[in-house]
Amino acid sequence: MSDIQFDGVTKVFGRGGKPFTAIGGIDFHVNDNEFISVVGPSGCGKTTLMRMVAGLETPTDGEVRVGGEKVTKPGPDRAVVFQQFALFPWKTVRKNITFGMRSRGASKAERDEAVAHYLKLMKMEGTEDSYPHQLSGGMQQRVAIARSYATDPGVLLMDEPFGALDAQTRTIMQEELVRLSHVNPRTVLFITHSVEEAVYLADRVVVMGRNPGKIREVIDVASTRKAEKWSEEPIDDVMEMPSFTHLRGQVWRLLREEMGEDI
Amino acid sequence: MRRDYGPLWPWSVAGLVLFFGIWQAVVSAGLVSNFVLPSPLEVLDRTITLLGRPFAGYLLHEHVFSSFMRFLGGFSLAAVIGVPLGLMMGRFRLLEDIVTPLFEGYRYVAPLAWVPFAALWFGTGIGGPIMVIFTGAFAPCVINAYRGARLVDTYLIEAAQTHGAGEFRIAKEVLLPGALPSIVAGLRISAGLGWQSLIGAELIVVSSGIGYVMVQGQSNLSPSTVMTAMFVIGLVGLGIDFVLRFVEARVRAKWEGK
Numbered sequence: 309m310s311d312i313q314f315d316g317v318t319k320v321f322g323r324g325g326k327p328f329t330a331i332g333g334i335d336f337h338v339n340d341n342e343f344i345s346v347v348g349p350s351g352c353g354k355t356t357l358m359r360m361v362a363g364l365e366t367p368t369d370g371e372v373r374v375g376g377e378k379v380t381k382p383g384p385d386r387a388v389v390f391q392q393f394a395l396f397p398w399k400t401v402r403k404n405i406t407f408g409m410r411s412r413g414a415s416k417a418e419r420d421e422a423v424a425h426y427l428k429l430m431k432m433e434g435t436e437d438s439y440p441h442q443l444s445g446g447m448q449q450r451v452a453i454a455r456s457y458a459t460d461p462g463v464l465l466m467d468e469p470f471g472a473l474d475a476q477t478r479t480i481m482q483e484e485l486v487r488l489s490h491v492n493p494r495t496v497l498f499i500t501h502s503v504e505e506a507v508y509l510a511d512r513v514v515v516m517g518r519n520p521g522k523i524r525e526v527i528d529v530a531s532t533r534k535a536e537k538w539s540e541e542p543i544d545d546v547m548e549m550p551s552f553t554h555l556r557g558q559v560w561r562l563l564r565e566e567m568g569e570d571i
Numbered sequence: 572m573r574r575d576y577g578p579l580w581p582w583s584v585a586g587l588v589l590f591f592g593i594w595q596a597v598v599s600a601g602l603v604s605n606f607v608l609p610s611p612l613e614v615l616d617r618t619i620t621l622l623g624r625p626f627a628g629y630l631l632h633e634h635v636f637s638s639f640m641r642f643l644g645g646f647s648l649a650a651v652i653g654v655p656l657g658l659m660m661g662r663f664r665l666l667e668d669i670v671t672p673l674f675e676g677y678r679y680v681a682p683l684a685w686v687p688f689a690a691l692w693f694g695t696g697i698g699g700p701i702m703v704i705f706t707g708a709f710a711p712c713v714i715n716a717y718r719g720a721r722l723v724d725t726y727l728i729e730a731a732q733t734h735g736a737g738e739f740r741i742a743k744e745v746l747l748p749g750a751l752p753s754i755v756a757g758l759r760i761s762a763g764l765g766w767q768s769l770i771g772a773e774l775i776v777v778s779s780g781i782g783y784v785m786v787q788g789q790s791n792l793s794p795s796t797v798m799t800a801m802f803v804i805g806l807v808g809l810g811i812d813f814v815l816r817f818v819e820a821r822v823r824a825k826w827e828g829k
Contacts, residue, residue, distance in 0.1 A: 387734055394726040408735050
């Protein structure tokens with residue numbers, strides 16, 4: 309079981325200086341193997357929220373529990389995919405993918421198998437011994453995603469993982485992620501700026517507001533996706549379906565209200 | 572902008588020829604007594620002599636060898652302690668705050684100033700010179716490892732943490748490789764300072780070494796021997812720098828673009 313429970317989670321920044329409340333009391337539950345997208349205006353604390361699950365930040369008040377255990381520090385049960393890929397430049401693709409596996413003490417055979425599995429899944433066979441700088445941005449992020457999946461975490465945390473990619477690559481990656489989470493269901497917290505992306509990927513979309521950061525609304529997508537069989541259609545077709553545009557519009561309106569005069 | 576004079580090595584050679592030429596001419600013309608300033612040719616002659624005839628117990632290259640071993644001892648010790656300390660200071664703010672004031676103070680105490688204590692603590696054993704060389708070579712190891720570690724992207728460290736790496740693995744697989752270009756640059760500076768500290772170190776050694784040759788040359792009233800030792804010190808220093816420059820270039824070439 310790898311559910312996430314936010315219990316009155318508050319985060320105040322600014323030791324010494326003027327305190328700034330990034331997150332102002334969040335209560336929320338993410339089910340095991342549920343895919344949650346988080347959208348919100350800049351400064352709403354969505355990245356902070358994710359970092360607290362990762363154990364990279366500590367809540368000022370309240371607590372985050374993953375699988376019932378209070379989060380106190382980072383760990384391989386909560387692998388993060390970063391916007392900047394964060395691959396180790398001095399390690400080959402193979403060594404990058406198996407980085408988290410080695411923390412768990414996976415055997416050489418297991419590691420070789422995982423490398424072969426993920427590279428095949430991502431259509432990147434033959435790149436085992438390349439270094440990250442020899443790969444395109446899209447391929448680098450595939451490797452980063454493979455690294456996190458291979459670590460076999462209960463929870464995957466993704467902080468705008470496709471934010472640095474061009475539009476086409478991004479679309480391909482979104483499709484691949486849906487495929488991957490089918491083959492390999494995980495509890496996912498996915499932070500994004502893109503409303504389309506949020507709706508396309510998630511079971512539920514969390515819309516956040518700011519000053520202080522809080523949850524404005526939670527929109528269910530899973531039932532619509534299932535009823536309309538999104539997963540059987542290519543991404544471009546899904547994004548033109550009325551069921552999709554309806555949800556997208558709903559999220560957009562909420563977001564627009566939250567952004568206020570910034571738009 | 573600096574003016575372009577075409578290929579540079581002919582100018583370097585010309586500079587050397589001119590320097591040694593004037594030096595030789597001044598001594599040959601009798602403007603300065605060769606007891607006050609031995610001529611380049613005398614030094615060369617003395618060098619060749621000392622390679623074939625023991626002075627102060629050993630041949631010249633044997634003295635150089637024992638000096639070099641002491642240097643390696645002190646330098647390696649500085650690197651083995653300094654680099655991990657620097658990396659840890661870059662990683663942990665608390666350690667940085669604790670070490671920095673002590674470190675800043677120590678940096679301004681010349682390696683030579685440690686000679687009395689080196690003698691007091693280690694007598695004439697191998698420990699004394701190693702300690703003096705260590706004090707000369709230590710600072711750049713720490714500073715460059717620290718700076719290099721600070722420049723490692725935070726998200727790489729976070730990626731390592733969220734994929735289960737402990738502190739030792741972060742140091743070994745993230746901080747060390749990330750800081751490597753800076754560390755190697757530091758080792759080069761460190762080797763230079765360590766080698767320079769050698770003479771100070773060898774003032775307290777009684778049996779062998781290039782610094783010992785100088786001391787003996789002085790007491791034997793042989794300026795050409797002293798000058799020969801200086802010449803050899805410069806030459807070996809140049810050699811050490813050449814090797815480390817090569818290593819540095821290789822590391823940079825391998826790291827750039829990654």
